[in-house]
Amino acid sequence: MxxxxxxxxxxxxxxxxxxxxxxxxxxxxxxxxxxxxxxxxxxxxxxxxxxxxxxxxxxxxxxxxxxxxxxxxxxxxxxxxxxxxxxxxxxxxxxxxxxxxxxxxxxxxxxxxxxxxxxxxxxxxxxxxxxxxxxxxxxxxxxxxxxxxxxxxxxxxxxxxxxxxxxxxxxxxxxxxxxxxxxxxxxxxxxxxxxxxxxxxxxxxxxxxxxxxxxxxxxxxxxxxxxxxxxxxxxxxxxxSFLGAVSTLNGNLVRPHDIRVGRNPEMAIAGGDGTAESVGVVRATVDRVVVLGFEVRVELTSAATGGAFTAQITRGDAEALALREGDTVYVRATRIPSLPSDYGVLRGGEGSSADQGRTHAEAGSAGNFPG
CATH class of the missing domain: 3.40.50.300 (P-loop containing nucleotide triphosphate hydrolases)
Known part of the structure; x- marks a missing residue:
């Protein structure tokens, strides 16, 4: 604890x-x-x-x-x-x-x-x-x-x-x-x-x-x-993962709203803190764009690994990018929490996304026992 x-x-x-x-x-x-x-x-x-x-x-x-x-x-x-x-x-x-x-x-x-x-x-x-x-x-x-x-x-x-x-x-x-x-x-x-x-x-x-x-x-x-x-x-x-959606980029767990999306690598890097841990850019394909009120969820697939992950961006950024299904974009994590190195099933390349985080969080739900 x-x-x-x-x-x-x-x-x-x-x-x-x-x-x-x-x-x-x-x-x-x-x-x-x-x-x-x-x-x-x-x-x-x-x-x-x-x-x-x-x-x-x-x-x-x-x-x-x-x-x-x-x-x-x-x-x-x-x-x-x-x-x-x-x-x-x-x-x-x-x-x-x-x-x-x-x-x-x-x-x-x-x-x-x-x-x-x-x-x-x-x-x-x-x-x-x-x-x-x-x-x-x-x-x-x-x-x-x-x-x-x-x-x-x-x-x-x-x-x-x-x-x-x-x-x-x-x-x-x-x-x-x-x-x-x-x-x-x-x-x-x-x-x-x-x-x-x-x-x-x-x-x-x-x-x-x-x-x-x-x-x-x-x-x-x-x-x-x-x-x-x-x-x-x-x-x-x-x-x-239990306190919110997660995605995985370059083997690191990140929040979807901490993923920057750009049309080119320079746009993905722009506005970051410039630290070594935040400049790893990943090329990805847009699978789906979902408007959630004032935010937009972008569902993506990594070009390198084929793993699915999710980014959460503002409505303004989404309109400026004019994203469509099949578009190629470049993404990177702007903030990476420090976690133990052996963080189990959520680690290991792009593809954990929010769904896998929820699955991990619900692993203790099996059985009809008191909560």
């Missing part, structure tokens, strides 16, 4: 040497993991990577076979979930269908026998915070999916949890609603400052909302760092 942030901070959650096996499947392989107080940390990885198992171990819903879990300095490894001081929101939140939004949010406070005035004030404040103050008398079936998840978060926050655990809370919603809710979640976190752990397989969601991202694969944490660190300085080929 690589953690690019070594600054001393207070850790709200500390997991040490957590190991969990389901039959022959190792869900957590001696995981060490810490969450700084007040942060929003995302657990990111494909199905079967161990991210949900790690979250459930923190919550007390799954017991690790060995290892410890500490919350705010207290060993809670053998403590039941209801005594850990956590708020939990699942992908499919089980609301009380016969209770109004107000009563759903107030439920945890009422069973703790808080004074009525305190309950009303707390619920009113939370409904305002999550943007449901005008919906307090509605029932769950009268809310949209996004509104139900806002209600779920308000209910989890009502009991003042020490930590908030979110297990793919927006996974069942459509893409536009998810995009709106993740921006809202970031604003909510900045307002309430509750230590939060978010499980997601959505790279954009993790990059958008998290202070830190832990990337998991096959029950291990491959890297922990800020969104910028894990994207720009990946610790492994898996991290790089």
């Amino acid at each position: 690589t953690d690019n942030d070594s600054r001393p901070v207070d850790q709200a959650i500390v997991v040490r040497n957590a190991y969990k096996r389901y039959g022959d499947f190792v869900a957590l392989d001696n995981v060490d993991f810490a969450v700084p107080s007040g942060s929003l940390t995302a657990l990111l990885g494909p199905s079967g990577s161990g991210k949900s198992t790690l979250l459930r171990a923190i919550a007390g819903l799954d017991q690790p076979d060995s290892g410890t879990v500490t919350i705010n300095g207290h060993d809670v490894t053998r403590v039941p979930p209801q005594r850990r001081g956590i708020g939990f929101v699942f992908q499919h939140y089980a609301a009380f269908k016969h209770l109004t939004v107000r009563d759903n949010v107030a439920y945890g406070l009422k069973i703790r026998k808080r004074p009525k005035a305190e309950v009303k004030a707390k619920v009113d404040n939370l409904l305002e915070v999550v943007g449901l103050s005008g919906f307090q008398n509605r029932y769950p079936n009268q809310l949209s999916g996004g509104q139900r998840q806002r209600m779920a978060l308000a209910r989890a926050l009502a009991v003042d949890p020490q930590v908030l655990l979110l297990d793919e809370p927006f996974g069942a919603l459509d893409a536009k609603v998810r995009e709106d809710l993740r921006a809202w979640l970031r604003r909510l976190h900045d307002e309430v400052h509750v230590t939060t752990v978010l499980v997601t397989h959505d790279q954009a969601e993790a990059l958008d909302v998290a202070d830190r991202i832990a990337v998991l694969n096959h029950g291990r944490i491959e890297q922990v760092g800020s969104p910028t660190e894990v994207y720009d300085a990946p610790a492994s080929a898996f991290v790089m």
Whole structure:
């Protein structure tokens, strides 16, 4: 595991040497993991990577076979979930269908026998915070999916949890609603400052909302760092490929948007940093040009190896180049991340492209095991 942030901070959650096996499947392989107080940390990885198992171990819903879990300095490894001081929101939140939004949010406070005035004030404040103050008398079936998840978060926050655990809370919603809710979640976190752990397989969601991202694969944490660190300085080929599309040029993994395309070698070199590692020009044939809004994906085949790869260029560059299927172009990588020399199946000439990167990232997805 690589953690690019070594600054001393207070850790709200500390997991040490957590190991969990389901039959022959190792869900957590001696995981060490810490969450700084007040942060929003995302657990990111494909199905079967161990991210949900790690979250459930923190919550007390799954017991690790060995290892410890500490919350705010207290060993809670053998403590039941209801005594850990956590708020939990699942992908499919089980609301009380016969209770109004107000009563759903107030439920945890009422069973703790808080004074009525305190309950009303707390619920009113939370409904305002999550943007449901005008919906307090509605029932769950009268809310949209996004509104139900806002209600779920308000209910989890009502009991003042020490930590908030979110297990793919927006996974069942459509893409536009998810995009709106993740921006809202970031604003909510900045307002309430509750230590939060978010499980997601959505790279954009993790990059958008998290202070830190832990990337998991096959029950291990491959890297922990800020969104910028894990994207720009990946610790492994898996991290790089899982956090976005990749292509291979001259045996190096590169991002498609870091590939410059020109009609001649001089155009491919122009505008680069001039370093030796960035001047290797490859002649290629255009297979397809796909307009993706303000960007254009250019699917290419290397003249030298016959391998397929992809470049991502701006709409303006594409219009200036006037690319057509069958055109000969020259390409080069403008930026090459530093990766271990033995980065496995993604290495080896042009032809890895985004598709092979996705295949590598999904290698841990086989089997119906917890994520």
